Amino acid sequence: MMKFTISSIFFNVFLIITLVFQTHASKINYRSNKYKALFIFGDSFLDAGNNNYINTTSLDQANFLPYGETYFKFPTGRFSDGRLISDFIAEYANIPLVPPFLQPGYNQYYNGVNFASGGAGALVETFQGSVIPFKTQARNFKKVIAWLRHKLGSSDSKTLLTNAVYMFSIGSNDYLSPILTNSNVLKYYSHSEYVSMVVGNFTSTIKEIHKSGARKFAILNLPPLGCLPGTRRIQSQGKNSCLEELSSLASIHNQALYVALLKLEKQLRGFKFTLYDLNSDITQMINHPLKYGLKEGKSACCGSGPFRGKYSCGGKRGEKHFELCHKPNEHLFWDSYHLTENAYKQLAARMWDHTGNSHTIGNYIISDFFQ
Ligand SMILES: *[C@@H]1O[C@H](CO)[C@@H](O)[C@H](O)[C@H]1NC(C)=O
Ligand SMILES: *[C@@H]1O[C@H](CO)[C@@H](O)[C@H](O)[C@H]1NC(C)=O
Secondary structure, eight states, rough: HHHHHHHHHHHHHHHHHHHHHHHHHHHHHHHHHHHHEEEHHHHTTTTTTTTGGSSOOGGGGOTTTTTTTTTTTSSSOSSSSOOOOOHHHHHHTTTOOOOOOOOTTTTOOTTTTTTTTTTTOSSSTTTTTTTTTTTHHHHHHHHHHHHHHHHHHHHHHHHHHHHHHHEEOOOHHHHHHHHHOSSSSSHOHHHHHHHHHHHHHHHHHHHHHHHOOOOOEEEOOOOOOOGGGGHHHHHHTTTOOOOOHHHHHHHHHHHHHHHHHHHHHHSSSOEEEEEOHHHHHHHHHHHHGGGGGGGGEESSSSESSGGGGGSSSSSSSOOOOEOSSSOOOGGSSSSSSOBBBHHHHHHHHHHOOOOOOOOSSSSOOHHHOOO
């Protein structure tokens, strides 16, 4: 009997220790789960509605129908019929939909926030005055850091920032804007000089963000810029080809971007990156839409003129008339410059995927970053 009691005491002590340990462990789990954050920077490929709240024109906004019609049933400001790559990445990572930084009344940053702005480039001159430039996005990030430090203290906020994933899509507008605004900048600079300037500014802002405590960088490279309905249309006059100058600039940029990231990996403490080759995947989808369950890889769903490349989707950009397809899901392009939700979903899945044929460059895949 005595023996039984002693062993029972031991058992109880053991049980209590186990319970205390488990409670502690689950507290840690709960906290590290709360610390899972996604910070988003860049242009209209990732803007979830920041431009709804700035003084700009409808050219840089998508807060009217039919934008958003497929998934949200109302226009959120996303340049698509539904969700974006970053929305799917958040979903795969079990993070709630990441809201725009400028959304009024929103100030819970534990799961990250979205700083991206349609039309933004790495250069401050790009669509200056109508967008939130990349450098300003990084400055807004510092405001969020101050908020986190205030709420969590310096040690916990530092942990959050170290574990967080930072996603980027920037550069397309630096090349589109000179072409679309007939600026002379591409005559003044050689292509390689101009690319160095864009990548140089990208790099210096990345360094700032790293200095603030970011470590895990997930970057999308530039799509084939001359093969979007809006740029194909400039080229066209009946022809079916891409605007070579723009596609070539995107390729030169993408090579320079990769070299710059390898350099940052050597220079910056703890810097990790994954570079998703969006360019290859979109090129494949343009050339072989059927392989991706799409019927149309060249013309947009929403717009007017050749390839529906005229940027008139929604009828609010100085032109009331526009055409709209019945099944956005069958199209790669939603409007003259942006993709459908179906396309973004497939791209996000390929970015996330681990099975070997993923088009990711670098030692990591974005899913590794959320482990
Ligand atoms: C918005 O921008 C326009 C054109 O740049 C300017 O005339 C107007 O004063 C601005 N409005 C505000 C509220 O800043
Ligand atoms: C950044 O861009 C500006 C033009 O906006 C340019 O003068 C400057 O040289 C660029 N910086 C780097 C590091 O390339």
